Amino acid sequence: MRNLFLKYLNNTISAEELKILYHYCRIDENDREIDVLIKEYFETETSLDNLAAHSNFEQLKDDSWKNIEKRLKDVPSSKNLVGSFGFKFSIAASLLILGSFSFYMFSRLKADKTRAIELQDIQPGKEPAKLIVSNGTVYNLNGKDEEVISDQSGIRYKDGDTLAKIASNELMTLMTPRGGNYKLTLQDGTRVWLNAQSSLRYPASFNGKERVVELKGEAYFEVAHNSKQPFIVTTASQKVKVLGTSFNINAYANENSTITTLVTGRVQINDKSDHKLQVLVPRQQADNNGASVTVENVDTDLYTAWKEGTFRFRSTPLPDALRQIERWYDLEVDYTDIPSSIKIHASIARDSNLSTVIHALEKITGLKFNVKGRSVSMMK
Incomplete structure (x- = not known):
């Protein structure tokens, strides 16, 4: 079958051989071997990356056979056409498209590769996140995938390297650039993932009746439980009050609304005047456009995938x-x-x-x- 297939592609196949190849291609049990033959041809002729050929193969093959079906749908049954011009034409039509498929796939893969080269390559941003202390000191943080920890001894990296000694009454602002994110563990043990072009303002230590932080942009929170000291996230349009839970807030200035997505626990959404708007339970999302709040059930993984x-x-x-x-x-x-x-x-x-x-x-x-x-x- 391999020899017949190559003869067909080289246009050296006889009428009798063409008939054999046609019948062979019509048998479902041979689909796998046909796939192998076509793939081998692509890999030899195109000199493109094999993985690219394989990743596009199934969809392209499906498209090709749909074309075959479309062009042959009006051809009478081959049973009544054996030896006739119509039967020979149906063989030629089917195998012509099979051969054209190799050109089609070659063209698609070549076009894909050319287009990828044409597009300008920009890697995700490598500008460092910044930690700004209220006294004006600015620290450029190491690595986009690192994490800083605030505790009684000051600010340190997760690996133990000390960044700075900070007084407990200082206010800190963690800022991420476009193209960068960062992780932060607050003094109470709450963990925060800060998405690109975002900032979180927080105290070095939580000493009052509430644990209050201010968010611009997007962040995911895993809040340490403390029933006596509620955790509050303020944004431009709302306040989210929790005791201990995990949730995501998207509060970018260029988005139409503030989106709060609850993964675990329970949160209460208040307006800026601290009036209760909504209470969320797990897998619910609140959309606050400033005039109203709508709640729906969602797949939370969709809204937290960025941190992974x-x-x-x-x-x-x-x-x-x-x-x-x-x-x-x-x-x-x-x-x-x-x-x-x-x-x-x-x-x-x-x-x-x-x-x-x-x-x-x-x-x-x-x-x-x-x-x-x-x-x-x-x-x-």
Whole structure:
């Protein structure tokens, strides 16, 4: 069968051999071997990365056979056409498309590779996070994946290296740049994951009746339980009051609303005047647009995937997805003509280069993007 397949691709196959190959291709049990033959041909002819060929293979093969079915749907049964011109034509039609499939896949893979090269490569930002003390001292923190700990002895890295001695009454601000995130353990044991282009203002020690922090941007909290000292996260539009729980808050200034997603425990959402708005239970999300608060049940993993290093989109409007990408890669996106009606379904590693991410969006949406420096716009 391999020899017949190669003869067909080289256009040296006889009519009798063509008939044998055609019948062979029509037998379901031979599908796996046919796949192997086609893959071998791709790998030999294209000289492209084998993994790329395999990752695209199933979808392309499916598309190819759909074309075969479409073109042969009106062909009469081969049983009545043996030896006739019609039967020979049906063989030729099927195998022509099978052969065309190799060219189709080669063209697609070559186009994919060319497009990836055309797109400018930008890695996730490497600017350091900053820790700013209220006395004006600024510390550039080591590594985007590190963690600092605030306790009675001051500020130190998780590995034990001391950063600074800080008085217990000092206010601290942890700031992440575009393209960077950071982890923080507060004096009470509460852990915070701070997303890109965000800031958290907090005291070196919690000495009052409440543990109050101020968030701009996005953060995930695992709050240490203390029933006598509630933990409060304030943002521009609300206050979230908890005793001990884990939750995510998205409060970026360029988003339309503040999104609070509860993973475990229980939280109460108040307005800026401290009037109760909503109480959330696990797997609920509150959308506060400043005028009203709506609550729905959600898959919380979708909204916390960023702290595990993944963009996760599910029915996400394209502009919303682009805002996440914009913050992570330190871009300026022109949202003119970018349709909000297009919804994204994808999971993309946040340590990917920008070209990989943009190329994935192009494949998903069918759109093309211009990337010039750090500016991104949609091709018209």
